[in-house]
Amino acid sequence: MPLRFRPLLFLGLCCLAFGALFIFSSQTVLVLYSRVNLALGGLCILSFVAINAHSLKTFFPGKEARRFSETTVYALLFVATLAALNFFAYRHPVRADLTQEKVFTLSEQSKALLSELRSPITIYAFVKGGQNARAEDLLKTYHHYNPGLVRYELVDPNQRPDLAEKYGIRRYGIFIVTDGSKFRMAEEALEESVTNAMLGLLKTRDRVVYLLEGHGERGAQDGGEEGLKTFMDQLEREGFRVKSLLLASAEKVPDDANVLAIVGPKKPFLDEEIERVKAYLDKGGKLYLCLDPNTQTNLEPFLANLGVEAGNDIVIDMQLRLFQGPVLGLDPIVQDYEMHPITKSLTGRTLFSMVRSIRPKGPLPKGVSAEPIVKTSPASWAETDIHRVLEKSEATMEEGKDVQGPMPIAVAWQKGDARMVVFGDSDFLKNALFNRLFNADLALNGMNWLAENTTLLTIRPKGGKAAFLFLTPAQIDTIFVFGVLIIPQLLFALGLIVWDWRRRG
Amino acid sequence: MRKTMTIALKDLRAYFVSPIGYTVLSVFLLLTGWLFNGLINRYIMITMYYQQMGDPSAFRDFNLNTQILTPFFHNMVFVFIFIVPLFTMRLFAEERKMRTDELLMTLPLEDIHILMGKFFAGLSFLGIVLISTVVFPILLVIYGNPDVGPIFSGYLGVFLVGAAFVSVGLFASFTTENQVVAAIVSFVIFLLLYLININVPEAESLLKSVLMYLSLFDQMDSFAKGLIALPNIVYLVSFCVLGLFLGKIAIEIRRWR
Structure with a gap:
């Protein structure tokens, strides 16, 4: 007897096949599509079997039916074995790197660090369009050495603004290594950079910044134009903990301080306070100092002893005004950076407001290095007659009294483990200016340089044989x-x- | 083994006593050569551009291997998608068309002999195709100084992908007597496996991992860059074995009828 309603069989098989495609989907529409198809397919086939129950018995005589079921079982077993083999290989990715420069092999330091992992970490690469072969190869290599604990993801910051916001991503090519709560940033698609970020994440405790109070400094929680809240929030995002410190009532700078920040003091420091700052630096402390012009804080002689001169002046420089083009003014836009880890990644201008000159004061004490890192334009000068500028809004460059630019306005200072960054301005950190141009990068790079792990690894960059x-x-x-x-x-x-x-x- | 070899030799010879072998070979070489030449021209243009820009740091990832050889191997796999069905389609479907299949099935041969004989014939032809492309890397070595390690891994990868394609093409050839249908079936399977990763879901999931793993392009990528990894080899070999297994079932089903 011929089989009846054969189209039911084919329709049912098609429905089952297409339904199975999206069986694991998480999207509502696809799940609905899959379920409807599976149900429909099942129904068609059942009806087909029911209608043709009698004919099917004769269609599959005993021997053929047995053969058919045997072959099916055999085939399923075979496919399952292959799948198991593949899964095993996937979990045990033995491999041989045939490139001459061993591009797909990590250095011993990185391998050791990866083998010490105890909890999972995720590495995000923020790249254009979420695709970058170089970044992917690098992260795959990390994943290879510890597939159980290293996850990676290439992210287009425009498609995942939540992640970009969370980690403060401001440009392409940034890597974030995170254990879920803390994170560290790597700036380049190089093993050295990523491994050091991982080292920072695993081996160091939270970095603590003490923000000094009591001399009219800018407020950490102040969300107004003049406050530092934006800066502090960004520091927290980059793995710092910010605490406040009243030095007059403290015995010393606390031992857990990684950085002491003094931002825009207006009143003079007491001698005891300066002693405590000095004692902290002598022990290898790190100081982040921003001094505005037209203030006397008593820190100037202290700085002079260390080899840094904070000029009692105000820098007049080019500034861009709407519809006027460049004019001389008090809000310099700066693009002249010296080579230094702090300024290395700055590719654009920074904006200051009312700056004093900060420069190395020779001869430097023994063992001290002090380098200017930011300079104003050659047309600028350091005006010493501050009152005339502020009260009459007049300024002229007077030979002998004033100093012709380019004027250094920030200095990076180092003596042994002790480090210090001095800026001649604190306005560039305030909420109103922090996110303008490259101010945030300059501010954060300075903090990162101070709090840097001094036991960083050096790993030679590999990029394939130069052919x-x-x-x-x-x-x-x-x-x-x-x-x-x-x-x-x-x-x-x-x-x-x-x-x-x-x-x- | 001797029986297998007899069949393999007979079928390999068949490629060269008819124009099919020569046509497939020359079309393949023409296509890969054309693409290779395109890579060279692109490379030279970019080099000139960088030289004018005077930016030496741009050269860090810019070399013969990443710019010419890696895409060259990917191109070869891409051309395989179109070429392999052309020489596997006839392996068994031809016997059916010529009505020699009945004879073959009644000879004192086991299924496995027929299957492996046909497979080795296809594989040998594939080998000849690959050997004929060695001229491209040789030209590069003559005029430049590429890293040679990745050339070996690249050829290994291309060969394994080719072997997997041959086994699937062979299976397609066993299922139908129409060569065009056999070619289209294999072509669709190859293309689907090659492009399977373009529709992966954004979020991390099991489905995404499985689809990425199945993607031939991703499996080929490590080989093309100079990395031989066990999972890639296991994947391609399993692919090949699965094709042969299905082929064997197809023969068995024929025998029942």
Whole structure:
């Protein structure tokens, strides 16, 4: 007896196959599609079997039915074995790196660090369009050495603004290593950079910044234009803990301080306070200092002893005004940076407001290095007659009294483990200016340089063997002739000859 | 083994006594050569551009291997998608068309002999195709100084992908007597496996991992860059074995009828 309603069988099979495609989907529409299909498919096949129950018995006589079921079981077992093998290999990715520079092999330091992992970490690469072969290869390599605990993801910051916001991503090419609560940033797609970030995450406790109070400094919680809340929030996001400190009532700068920050004091410091700051620096402390012009804080002589001069002046420089173009003013826009870890990643200008000059004061004490890192334009000068500028809004460059630019307005200072960054301005950190131009980068790089782990690893960058090709036009044509033309030409000819020979028998 | 070899030799010979072998070979070489030449021209243009910009740091990832050889191997796999069905479609479907299949099935041969004989014939032809492309890396070595390690891994990868394609093409050839249908079936399977990763879901999930794992492009990528990894080898070999297994079932089903 022939089978009836055969289309039911085919319709049912198609529904089952398409339904199975999205069985694990998490999207509502697809899940609905999948379930409807599976149900429909099941219904069709059941009806088909029910309608043809009698014919099917004769269609599959005993022997064939047994063979059929045997083969099915056999095939399923076979596929399951293959899947298991693949899963096993996936979990045990043994491999051989054939590149001369060992591009897909991590250094011993990185391998040791990865083998010490106890809890999972995730590495995010924030790259354009979420795709970057170099970044992916690098992260795959990390994943390879500890597949159970290292996860990675390439993220387009525009598609995941939540992540970009969370980690304060301001440009492409940033890597974030995180254990879920803390994170560290790596700025380059290099093993050295990523491994050091991982080291920072695993080996160091939270970095603590003490923000000094009591001399009219800018407030950490102040969300108004003049406050530092934006800066402090960003520091918290980058793994710092910010605490406040009243030095007059403290015995010393606390031992857990990684950085002491003094931002925009207006009243003079007491001698005891200066002693405590000095004692902290002598022990290898790190100081982040921003001094505005037209203030006397008593810190100036202390700085002079260390080899840094905070000028009693105000810098007049070019500034850009709407519809006026560049004019001289008190809000310099700066783009002249010296080579230093703090300024290395700055690719654009920073904006200051009312700046005093800060420069190394020679001869420097023994063992001290002090480098200017930010300079105003050559047209600028350090005006010493501050009152005339502020009260009458007048300024002229007077030889002998004033100093012609470029004027250094920030200095990075180092003596042994002790480090200090001095800026001649605190306005560039205030909420109103912090996110303008590259101010945030300059501010955070300074803090990161101070709080840097001094036991960083150096790993030679690898980028594949440098292999190049320089060809003359004749050589290009030779490649074309030998690569593209000659062999196919001979083969075509041979093919024609064979074809003709066969045809004639 | 001798029986297998007899079949393999007979089928390999069949490629070269008819124009099919020569046509497939020359079309393959023409296509890969054309793409290779495109890579060279692009490389030279970018080099000139960088030289004018005077930016030496741009050269860090810019070399013959990343710019020419890696895409060259990917291109070869891409051309395989179109070419392999052309020479596997005839392996068994031809016997059916010529009505020699009955004869073959009644010879004192086991299924496995027929299957492996046909497979080795396809594989040998694939080997010949690959050997004929060695001219491209040789030209590079003559005029430049590429890293040679990745050339070996690249060829290993291309060969394994090719072997997997041959086994699937062979299976397609066993299922139908129409060569065009056999070619289209294999072509669709290859293309689907090659492009399976373009529709992966954004979020991390089991489905995403499985789809990424199945993607031939991703499996080929490590080989093309100079990395031989066990999971990639296991994947491609299983693919090949699965094709052969299905082929064997197809023969068995024929025998029942």
